[in-house]
Amino acid sequence: MKFVDFEALRSKIGSALVVDPVRLEEYRSDKSGSISSNRPSALVEARSVGDVQATLEFANSEGIPVVPRGAGTGLAGGAIGDAGEIVLSMLKMNRVLEINSQDLTAVVEPGVINSELNEQLRTEGLWYSPDPASQAISTIGGNIATNAGGLLCAKYGVTRDSVLGLTVVLADGQILNLGRRTVKGVTGLDLTSLIVGSEGTLAVIVEATLRLKPIRPDRERTLVANFSDVVGAANAAARIASSDLAPAVMEIMDELSVGFVNDYLNQGSRDKAFSKLIVQFDDQDADSRIKRAMSLIGNTAVSVEVDRGDGESESLFAFRRAFHPALAARGRVLIEDVAVPRSAMPAMFREIQRISTEFEIPIPTVAHAGDGNLHPNFLVDSEDIPARVWDAASELFYSALKLGGTLTGEHGVGTLKKRWLSEEIGDAQLDLQRRIKQVFDPRGILNPGKMFDERVHE
Ligand SMILES: Cc1cc2nc3c(=O)[nH]c(=O)nc-3n(C[C@H](O)[C@H](O)[C@H](O)COP(=O)(O)OP(=O)(O)OC[C@H]3O[C@@H](n4cnc5c(N)ncnc54)[C@H](O)[C@@H]3O)c2cc1C
Numbered sequence: 001m002k003f004v005d006f007e008a009l010r011s012k013i014g015s016a017l018v019v020d021p022v023r024l025e026e027y028r029s030d031k032s033g034s035i036s037s038n039r040p041s042a043l044v045e046a047r048s049v050g051d052v053q054a055t056l057e058f059a060n061s062e063g064i065p066v067v068p069r070g071a072g073t074g075l076a077g078g079a080i081g082d083a084g085e086i087v088l089s090m091l092k093m094n095r096v097l098e099i100n101s102q103d104l105t106a107v108v109e110p111g112v113i114n115s116e117l118n119e120q121l122r123t124e125g126l127w128y129s130p131d132p133a134s135q136a137i138s139t140i141g142g143n144i145a146t147n148a149g150g151l152l153c154a155k156y157g158v159t160r161d162s163v164l165g166l167t168v169v170l171a172d173g174q175i176l177n178l179g180r181r182t183v184k185g186v187t188g189l190d191l192t193s194l195i196v197g198s199e200g201t202l203a204v205i206v207e208a209t210l211r212l213k214p215i216r217p218d219r220e221r222t223l224v225a226n227f228s229d230v231v232g233a234a235n236a237a238a239r240i241a242s243s244d245l246a247p248a249v250m251e252i253m254d255e256l257s258v259g260f261v262n263d264y265l266n267q268g269s270r271d272k273a274f275s276k277l278i279v280q281f282d283d284q285d286a287d288s289r290i291k292r293a294m295s296l297i298g299n300t301a302v303s304v305e306v307d308r309g310d311g312e313s314e315s316l317f318a319f320r321r322a323f324h325p326a327l328a329a330r331g332r333v334l335i336e337d338v339a340v341p342r343s344a345m346p347a348m349f350r351e352i353q354r355i356s357t358e359f360e361i362p363i364p365t366v367a368h369a370g371d372g373n374l375h376p377n378f379l380v381d382s383e384d385i386p387a388r389v390w391d392a393a394s395e396l397f398y399s400a401l402k403l404g405g406t407l408t409g410e411h412g413v414g415t416l417k418k419r420w421l422s423e424e425i426g427d428a429q430l431d432l433q434r435r436i437k438q439v440f441d442p443r444g445i446l447n448p449g450k451m452f453d454e455r456v457h458e
Pocket residue numbers: 030031067068069070071072073074075078079090110131132133134137138139140141142143144145146147148149150151199200201203204205206324410411447
């Protein structure tokens with residue numbers, strides 16, 4: 001690691017530059033639980049596009065790696081900094097610059113927290129629909145860089161569907177305005193979509209033009225069906241998904257997850273043996289859709305509960321929302337994230353059961369069943385993730401790929417899934433992706449060691 005004199009950068013960005021070792025320690029990790037071998041050399045808390053440009057110009061000329069970072073809630077190790085690197089935090093660029101209720105657009109800085117944007121929009125009757133479960137703690141910039149999904153995405157789309165345009169700073173400090181403010185537009189290659197999901201490897205997002213919707217009508221109806229086996233729940237979900245019912249939300253919790261939440265909420269063992277399928281409709285004719293969903297479930301469920309239409313939906317959903325805290329209360333966990341075609345969900349749940357038995361690891365699993373996205377959670381009984389758990393996770397990834405699925409539905413590749421990337425996309429595509437990276441970032445300073453970058457980031 002070469003010595004870096006940061007004074008030239010300090011003269012441009014002043015107190016935005018932080019080199020206090022105690023503060024830097026925090027930037028060695030994110031919510032994935034991975035930790036780099038050493039703390040980064042510096043942190044920049046950017047307050048303006050100028051700060052971002054100055055940092056990248058300095059880093060590019062000195063050949064210093066830069067790790068863009070939002071709130072650090074990522075689950076793939078994509079925002080962690082290591083020795084010799086600068087972490088570029090976007091959290092202080094957090095202004096909502098414009099809300100346009102005629103065009104249904106908003107222009108925001110990247111550090112705006114997702115749910116805080118929605119609080120502002122609500123007063124205008126508007127809604128930004130991408131809703132990761134981390135919406136109260138993650139940034140719009142991070143959501144865009146990971147193409148975040150959420151519970152409502154099967155009906156309302158993932159982050160990419162809500163991004164019209166981006167302003168980005170390239171590795172050499174140059175500013176580019178990408179995309180548009182119009183509903184339609186096909187001029188040139190779609191570089192906006194390329195940046196969405198690029199995990200900080202191609203450019204730093206400094207502004208986003210977002211597509212809004214009128215606020216979601218307050219008329220949700222929810223049903224919860226209990227199944228003696230999660231495969232039965234997955235079969236019912238697949239039937240509903242291939243019908244014209246279009247649920248706003250469709251979630252599955254397997255028996256183990258339900259048991260954990262029961263314990264966490266002190267609800268005893270009442271539901272312990274049952275998997276849950278939770279389906280929510282928000283259309284004008286939600287009542288009739290609930291009835292049709294019930295007939296598709298038929299007698300495959302042990303029991304079905306339906307909210308009485310008096311705001312009870314929220315309490316039925318509270319059980320699903322309690323899953324993350326219930327898991328966190330159990331200790332260390334590797335949160336996984338694969339997606340398969342919806343028809344393959346029952347087979348994928350069977351694979352998870354097989355892997356759990358073979359490797360003797362409890363794997364409580366929840367799924368955004370509306371889009372075939374499963375989160376198997378590997379419980380770990382040590383601080384580090386043991387090789388046995390990685391072997392089980394590897395088996396999981398191969399199973400998903402064999403079923404026509406993908407390594408990651410929404411959390412991204414980061415450092416954690418790099419070694420499996422070519423298994424999904426193949427060597428020729430991996431090579432093409434690396435060459436695209438070179439065009440954007442010839443010196444390779446942006447988020448090295450992440451996603452498709454060959455360098456090792458331990
Ligand atoms: C409890 C919990 C629940 C979660 N639920 C979901 C969920 O339902 N759906 C989901 O998709 N994810 C979920 N996540 C994962 C995580 O919250 C998302 O990936 C989120 O989008 C990350 O946002 P962030 O601001 O924390 O970004 P960070 O973690 O700081 O960064 C994530 C990646 O984006 C890059 N990046 C960040 N900002 C920028 C920028 N301005 N320009 C360029 N690159 C940038 C980073 O380099 C990194 O590669 C969850 C996480 C937790 C802890």
